Amino acid sequence: MPWGVRTDGESLWAIRRNGWLELGFQESYFVRMLSRLGWVTKRHFTDATHLGVVFEAKRAEGFYELGTFILPPDEDATWSEPNGTGPKARRTSGSSTMPVESGGGFNLIEIAATNPFPFALEYRVSHGLQAVSGTADPFETIVIRCPYDPAGEALTVAVSEGNVPATDLGGPVGLDIRSVTLTGPT
Numbered sequence: 001m002p003w004g005v006r007t008d009g010e011s012l013w014a015i016r017r018n019g020w021l022e023l024g025f026q027e028s029y030f031v032r033m034l035s036r037l038g039w040v041t042k043r044h045f046t047d048a049t050h051l052g053v054v055f056e057a058k059r060a061e062g063f064y065e066l067g068t069f070i071l072p073p074d075e076d077a078t079w080s081e082p083n084g085t086g087p088k089a090r091r092t093s094g095s096s097t098m099p100v101e102s103g104g105g106f107n108l109i110e111i112a113a114t115n116p117f118p119f120a121l122e123y124r125v126s127h128g129l130q131a132v133s134g135t136a137d138p139f140e141t142i143v144i145r146c147p148y149d150p151a152g153e154a155l156t157v158a159v160s161e162g163n164v165p166a167t168d169l170g171g172p173v174g175l176d177i178r179s180v181t182l183t184g185p186t
Contacts, residue, residue: 005021005022005024006021006022006024011024027072027073028072028073028074028075030055031055031070031071031073031099032072032075032099034057035060035071035098035099035100035101036099036100036101036102036153037101037102038059038060038061038062038101038104039057039058039059039060040057040058040059040060040064040068040069041055041056041069041070042055042056042057042069042070043055043056043070044056060101062104062106062182062183062184063179063180063181064098064100064179064180064181065088065178065179066088066090066177066178066179066180067088067089067090068088071098071099072099075097075098075099075154078093078094078096078097079091079092079093079096079098080092080172080174088178089114089176089178090176090177091116091172091174091176091177092123092157092158092159092174092175092177093172093174094158094159094174095156095157095158095159096156096158096159096174096177097154097155098154098155099153099154099155100127100152100153100154100155100180100182101182102150102151102152102153103150103151104148104150104182105184105185106148106150106182106183106184107147107148107183107184107185108145108146108147108148108182108183109125109127109145109146109147109148109155109180109182110143110144110145110180110181110183111125111143111144111145111146111155111157111177111179111180111181112141112142112143112177112178112179112180112181113136113141113142113143113144113157113175113176113177113178114136114140114141114175114176115136115137115138115139115140115142115176116139116176117138117139117173118138118139119138120135120136120137121135121136121159121160121173121174122134122135122159122160123135123136123144123157123158123159123160123175124157124160125146125155125156125157125158126146126155126156126158127146127147127148127149127152127154127156128149128150128151128152128153129149129151129152130146130147130148130149130152131146132144132145132147136175144157148182148183155180157175157177159173159174159175
């Protein structure tokens with residue numbers, strides 16, 4: 001279950017002994033819910049406690065600089081790390097997904113991306129029922145604009161490499177995404 005009563009031994013002992021209980025959350029659920037409410041999350045590990053993990057959340061305010069916050073683990077697995085583009089970017093991998101704020105007063109999503117390859121990449125970006133498609137030329141830096149769907153919960157960037165030469169490219173084929181910006185009515 002994504003969340004519910006903790007059923008580990010110590011928690012069950014506390015329920016029986018003290019008459020109170022603790023709720024527990026799976027990391028994917030917790031980080032996804034924070035994201036949908038407009039927060040970005042960082043994970044810190046510490047030796048100061050047996051729990052060892054602290055989550056820090058701050059308001060995204062419509063700006064997501066990829067590589068500076070964590071994604072829910074199941075959605076993080078849909079992305080690849082960029083090769084040589086620095087820590088503040090992520091590379092798409094086939095179809096990559098990230099949660100963004102739901103129901104906000106936004107009307108547009110702007111994605112700052114680069115095609116790091118010597119061939120064109122076709123992309124499709126979707127948010128809820130809204131979608132746009134296009135092509136990023138070789139080594140081109142672009143801004144992809146997609147309408148914001150207030151009911152949408154996740155942003156998906158799907159990339160197709162079409163007729164890629166059968167050579168070793170040194171990593172996954174995809175767009176390097178630096179940031180996602182949600183903008184309000186103009």
